[in-house]
Amino acid sequence: ELELTALVEEEHKPSKASKDGDEIPLNKALKQAMKWCRKKTRKVIILPSDIPLIGKTNVKLLIDQAKNLDFIIVPSKGGGTNALIIKPLSIDMKFGGFSFKKHIEEAEKKKMAPLVHDSFYMALDVNTTEDLGEIMLHGNGTETKKYLESLGIKVESCHGHERLKVTRDNE
Structure with missing residues (x-):
């Protein structure tokens, strides 16, 4: 929350939730955040807020794995993406629809080999x-x-x- 606030204050650019072509607002916002993060850190973790079974140990395991890997992806049970650890701006964000496959395709375009981290507790999100x-x-x-x-x-x-x-x- 503090970093997002800093992003808005530092850039002095209000963010709008409008659709630009095929890009959904979430992907546009993540791209903006990644530009800011690229100056501050080597990797970011993206976790949607609707993963109710996730616990500290799940996040810690991902972070520990990320020490030696540049791309980790956690699929949701419905074909989406429930976590990403990546270098900022290393791929285009493709959240929405069946984003897991789209993120894998983005990684392959960039000659990256993502680790697919299957986790029951991280796969469940709230859609149904x-x-x-x-x-x-x-x-x-x-x-x-x-x-x-x-x-x-x-x-x-x-x-x-x-x-x-x-x-x-x-x-």
Whole structure:
């Protein structure tokens, strides 16, 4: 948060959430942040905010791996990207849609060999009702699970179209 504030204050450029051609606002914002980071650090870690099962040990492992690697990518269970450790501006950001494949393709264009870090706890992001069920099953001790419980969210096994049935009290 402080670094992002410093970026805005240092550059004196307001950021707009407008779509430029095919570039989505997140990718544009990340590119702007990377320009600032390139002057300050050798590598950056990008973590979306909707990874409810991630813990300190997951992040520490990524950082430890990054000591010897220039590109680490964590896929989401839906084909997206749930973490990147890269040198600033080493690839174009391709978040949105099936970004995992797009980021791998960007790395290959630059002759980079990314380490694919598969992690159950980092693969889950929050996009569907079933994802909430996964949090209820596997999110012991997380603030997200506590919050979902406070909303009356319940989960049960279901054999049919979806694997889990997620309901809310009073529905």
